Amino acid sequence: NQKLADYDASLAVAMAEEVSRQEIHIELIASENYASRAVMEAQGSQLTNKYAEGYPGKRYYGGCEHVDQVEALAIKRACDLFGADYANVQPHSGAQANAAVFMALVSPGDTVLGMSLAHGGHLTHGAAPNFSGKHYNAFQYGLDPQTGEIDYAEMERLAREHKPKLIIAGFSAYSRVVDWRRFRNIADEVGAWLLVDMAHVAGLVAAGLYPSPLPHAHVVTSTTHKTLRGPRGGIILSAYHDESLYKKLNGAVFPGQQGGPLMHVIAAKAVAFREAMSQEFVRYQQQVIDNAQAMAEVFIERGYDVVSGGTDDHLFLVSLIRQGITGKDADAALGRAHITVNKNSVPNDPQSPFVTSGLRIGTPAVTTRGFNALECAELAGWICDILDALATEEGSAGVEAAVRQQVADICSRHPVYAEAAS
Numbered sequence: 001n002q003k004l005a006d007y008d009a010s011l012a013v014a015m016a017e018e019v020s021r022q023e024i025h026i027e028l029i030a031s032e033n034y035a036s037r038a039v040m041e042a043q044g045s046q047l048t049n050k051y052a053e054g055y056p057g058k059r060y061y062g063g064c065e066h067v068d069q070v071e072a073l074a075i076k077r078a079c080d081l082f083g084a085d086y087a088n089v090q091p092h093s094g095a096q097a098n099a100a101v102f103m104a105l106v107s108p109g110d111t112v113l114g115m116s117l118a119h120g121g122h123l124t125h126g127a128a129p130n131f132s133g134k135h136y137n138a139f140q141y142g143l144d145p146q147t148g149e150i151d152y153a154e155m156e157r158l159a160r161e162h163k164p165k166l167i168i169a170g171f172s173a174y175s176r177v178v179d180w181r182r183f184r185n186i187a188d189e190v191g192a193w194l195l196v197d198m199a200h201v202a203g204l205v206a207a208g209l210y211p212s213p214l215p216h217a218h219v220v221t222s223t224t225h226k227t228l229r230g231p232r233g234g235i236i237l238s239a240y241h242d243e244s245l246y247k248k249l250n251g252a253v254f255p256g257q258q259g260g261p262l263m264h265v266i267a268a269k270a271v272a273f274r275e276a277m278s279q280e281f282v283r284y285q286q287q288v289i290d291n292a293q294a295m296a297e298v299f300i301e302r303g304y305d306v307v308s309g310g311t312d313d314h315l316f317l318v319s320l321i322r323q324g325i326t327g328k329d330a331d332a333a334l335g336r337a338h339i340t341v342n343k344n345s346v347p348n349d350p351q352s353p354f355v356t357s358g359l360r361i362g363t364p365a366v367t368t369r370g371f372n373a374l375e376c377a378e379l380a381g382w383i384c385d386i387l388d389a390l391a392t393e394e395g396s397a398g399v400e401a402a403v404r405q406q407v408a409d410i411c412s413r414h415p416v417y418a419e420a421a422s
């Protein structure tokens with residue numbers, strides 16, 4: 001029972017360097033966050049040792065009396081937090097949650113309609129290389145190139161024409177409030193199930209700051225590690241009050257898609273759901289939105305195009321088409337200044353999805369470490385300084401070095417885990 005550093009020095013060094021990177025780099029990837037110590041304690045616990053195939057009270061293994069309590073707590077908290085009457089907390093990830101819902105509701109070859117990956121949807125919403133695009137007859141809606149908002153009329157037209165059995169709403173890169181009711185109305189009209197994947201905004205929904213899809217969707221999936229700030233993992237929820245549907249969903253997770261649940265992760269999900277019920281969490285989510293809006297305003301003032309003209313949530317997309325800068329180059333230049341973002345396709349993008357002409361910027365992680373709106377505005381200014389320089393012949397190396405210093409200063413003022421450890 002040696003400590004990791006004594007047993008496996010090379011691995012321990014790589015892990016320590018990642019911890020350090022998380023402290024000294026500014027994290028603007030919209031899907032990332034810093035989980036609390038309590039979440040990590042649960043996730044790093046002895047519950048990792050337990051096999052518990054099945055569900056609380058109905059397991060295929062002995063010795064499950066305590067993990068039954070853990071899973072029952074997680075389920076109850078998830079239901080209370082989101083106003084659901086059904087929760088499955090076992091999916092290992094968001095993709096697994098979506099795969100289980102597909103398995104429960106549709107058969108291979110059936111028609112499905114989801115948001116295109118290039119327009120902000122997720123791989124599992126019907127993208128060609130994913131199971132959802134390979135095994136199903138997937139059609140895709142997207143954004144109106146003029147407004148940068150979801151083209152609802154086109155989505156409805158596709159639904160009427162192709163009569164999908166499943167419509168998927170939800171996104172990985174969209175900064176506006178989605179009209180969940182409009183999705184449900186068209187689903188009812190064409191006889192489709194509606195799945196809302198709220199992975200990105202689950203924390204905002206939990207805090208009551210983004211409209212909940214629960215009253216509208218038949219089934220809702222989410223990850224637990226983005227704005228929700230829990231461990232990596234997935235959940236399935238519903239408020240449809242349909243026991244036969246819930247039985248199908250449970251069967252699709254286990255034994256349909258998965259074997260034994262990750263009980264240590266389920267314990268960590270239970271912690272995160274509890275944290276999300278606090279007033280502090282509501283204040284945090286409000287700050288996430290305020291910070292995203294403060295940053296988006298700076299980009300607009302500095303002459304950059306923000307897709308849809310702003311944000312209502314935790315992220316926004318910057319289009320660099322007019323500046324002639326690629327997302328790939330911008331991502332690399334910011335990375336050299338210790339600012340982590342991701343390149344992202346934008347409407348009318350002339351570049352391939354690997355190169356792109358945009359950046360996706362999100363504020364959940366910087367807000368967790370305590371950045372306020374003024375600091376976020378300043379940070380957006382540094383990013384613009386680098387992008388401005390990148391568009392010149394001289395390049396951005398000099399500006400990157402100056403910004404790297406500013407980043408080091410602000411990160412040392414806002415430690416993530418370091419302070420609590422000392």
Ligand code: PLP
Pocket residue numbers: 031092093094095096121122124170171172197198199200223233234
């Ligand atoms: N759904 C959406 C909307 C996402 O953005 C993501 C992750 O980026 C997923 C599902 C997949 O989650 P995971 O990476 O846990 O499989």
